[in-house]
Amino acid sequence: xxxxxxxxxxxxxxxxxxxxxxxxxxxxxxxxxxxxxxxxxxxxxxxxxxxxxxxxxxxxxxxxxxxxxxxxxxxxxxxxxxxxxxxxxxxxxxxxxxxxxxxxxxxxxxxxxxxxxxxxxxxxxxxxxxxxxxxxxxxxxxxxxxxxxxxxxxxxxxxxxxxxxxxxxxxxxxxxxxxxxxxxxxxxxxxxxxxxxxxxxxxxxxxxxxxxxxxxxxxxxxxxxxxxxxxxxxxxxxxxxxxxxxxxxxxxxxxxxxxxxxxxxxxxxxxxxxxxxxxxxxxxxxxxxxxxxxxxxxxxxxxxxxxxxxxxxxxxxxxxxxxxxxxxxxxxxxxxxxxxxxxxxxxxxxxxxxxxxxxxxxxxxxxxxxxxxxxxxxxxxxxxxxxxxxxxxxxxxxxxxxxxxxxxxxxxxx
RNA sequence: GCGGGUGUAGCUCAGCUGGUAGUAGCGCCAGAUUGUGGUUCUGGAUGUCAUGGGUUCGAAUCCCAUCACCCGCCCCA
Numbered sequence: 001x002x003x004x005x006x007x008x009x010x011x012x013x014x015x016x017x018x019x020x021x022x023x024x025x026x027x028x029x030x031x032x033x034x035x036x037x038x039x040x041x042x043x044x045x046x047x048x049x050x051x052x053x054x055x056x057x058x059x060x061x062x063x064x065x066x067x068x069x070x071x072x073x074x075x076x077x078x079x080x081x082x083x084x085x086x087x088x089x090x091x092x093x094x095x096x097x098x099x100x101x102x103x104x105x106x107x108x109x110x111x112x113x114x115x116x117x118x119x120x121x122x123x124x125x126x127x128x129x130x131x132x133x134x135x136x137x138x139x140x141x142x143x144x145x146x147x148x149x150x151x152x153x154x155x156x157x158x159x160x161x162x163x164x165x166x167x168x169x170x171x172x173x174x175x176x177x178x179x180x181x182x183x184x185x186x187x188x189x190x191x192x193x194x195x196x197x198x199x200x201x202x203x204x205x206x207x208x209x210x211x212x213x214x215x216x217x218x219x220x221x222x223x224x225x226x227x228x229x230x231x232x233x234x235x236x237x238x239x240x241x242x243x244x245x246x247x248x249x250x251x252x253x254x255x256x257x258x259x260x261x262x263x264x265x266x267x268x269x270x271x272x273x274x275x276x277x278x279x280x281x282x283x284x285x286x287x288x289x290x291x292x293x294x295x296x297x298x299x300x301x302x303x304x305x306x307x308x309x310x311x312x313x314x315x316x317x318x319x320x321x322x323x324x325x326x327x328x329x330x331x332x333x334x335x336x337x338x339x340x341x342x343x344x345x346x347x348x349x350x351x352x353x354x355x356x357x358x359x360x361x362x363x364x365x366x367x368x369x370x371x372x373x374x375x376x377x378x379x380x381x382x383x384x385x386x387x388x389x390x391x392x393x394x395x396x397x398x399x400x401x402x403x404x405x406x407x408x409x410x411x412x413x414x
Numbered sequence: 415g416c417g418g419g420u421g422u423a424g425c426u427c428a429g430c431u432g433g434u435a436g437u438a439g440c441g442c443c444a445g446a447u448u449g450u451g452g453u454u455c456u457g458g459a460u461g462u463c464a465u466g467g468g469u470u471c472g473a474a475u476c477c478c479a480u481c482a483c484c485c486g487c488c489c490c491a
Binding site (some may be wrong): 366 | 415416449450451452481482483484485486487488489490491
């Protein structure tokens with residue numbers, strides 16, 4: 001018995017209807033913000049991710065699906081999409097196009113991690129990138145866009161967390177200060193933090209061990225180390241978010257795992273998800289293009305939503321079956337009725353109804369099926385009806401049944 | 415990659431300290447007189463007890479390994 005490989009899964013009805021709903025709503029929101037879709041390849045040269053995401057990140061160091069192609073080149077399934085989008089931006093000289101480059105994507109990513117609830121080896125991200133300016137107004141709009149998608153899709157009460165991680169100039173100063181302070185206090189912390197104090201001081205800020213919290217609270221805050229430019233940028237972003245009537249929590253401890261982030265970073269969590277409660281992550285990446293070899297600067301900001309997790313959150317709050325409504329279950333009785341039903345079904349579908357035609361030969365069976373499929377109406381047509389030129393329309397919820405002419409049918413179905 | 419838990423019918427699960435798998439619930443199929451569902455009643459089908467070894471006269475039950483899923487860590491969407 002061959003089964004789906006570890007960390008991958010089939011998305012079946014009715015869950016697939018939720019996915020379609022999410023994607024339809026998402027595309028509509030993107031359209032309203034004048035974002036356009038970009039579809040990049042699902043695999044790229046390994047070097048793109050190594051340089052873009054960062055050699056030292058967990059993603060690159062141990063989570064990528066990488067193999068040697070027949071010509072000897074190293075290929076990798078994309079673990080995220082920002083690097084690919086920037087690559088395409090540079091390759092196709094999108095900086096020459098008037099206005100900002102506002103792109104979105106929806107598609108699968110691949111990371112070889114330990115599978116868990118809300119974490120898969122093939123997972124889908126909905127992402128957006130706005131490239132071409134450092135202006136803080138764009139940060140605010142991108143965040144608004146992200147929140148708009150979540151709420152319009154039906155995720156209730158998402159929490160927006162906000163931080164600034166500084167830039168190439170001020171962040172290293174902070175990291176050094178943090179490292180120094182940790183040397184004196186790490187002895188009182190958990191073993192993980194003792195290790196992080198040396199390997200990756202920023203990660204200490206993310207520690208969830210309750211006993212460590214007082215120590216962490218007393219550590220230096222990145223916000224005190226922002227240089228004047230970064231600080232002004234952050235202040236403007238905050239005021240523009242408030243102007244948009246968005247609520248957020250400042251989290252100086254919010255450090256993101258990808259090397260390319262600078263200045264604004266943000267994350268959205270959702271209560272219904274357990275340990276993998278992060279549903280969206282994003283931030284600004286002004287130096288990324290240059291690190292990929294671009295001669296022209298391409299400052300930008302973007303986010304990506306974990307579509308699997310968003311769908312999961314929505315499914316906890318709503319009934320997936322409701323998205324797959326069947327309007328009319330057509331029940332033809334007899335050979336003549338089957339032929340008659342074919343054209344009737346066509347016309348009803350063209351009028352916007354969801355129609356299924358019964359293949360049951362017994363009326364009783366057909367009605368049982370109509371009930372199980374939760375059809376709004378059963379439409380019975382047999383010899384009697386064809387002869388009389390009427391259709392027997394039964395409302396499945398109330399049980400009422402009436403005979404209607406062809407002309408009366410459309411309005412009765414509304 | 416590390417730690418813990420789980421794995422019995424389509425689904426949710428019983429199965430106590432080893433003795434031929436459950437009238438279990440839901441679902442599915444058929445019927446309760448000829449063209450009408452939802453409630454009720456009756457009958458029926460379905461399992462290499464995750465996989466592979468081992469202990470034993472005998473293993474779903476004990477042991478080992480593998481795989482998958484779940485929870486946590488690491489990290490992240």
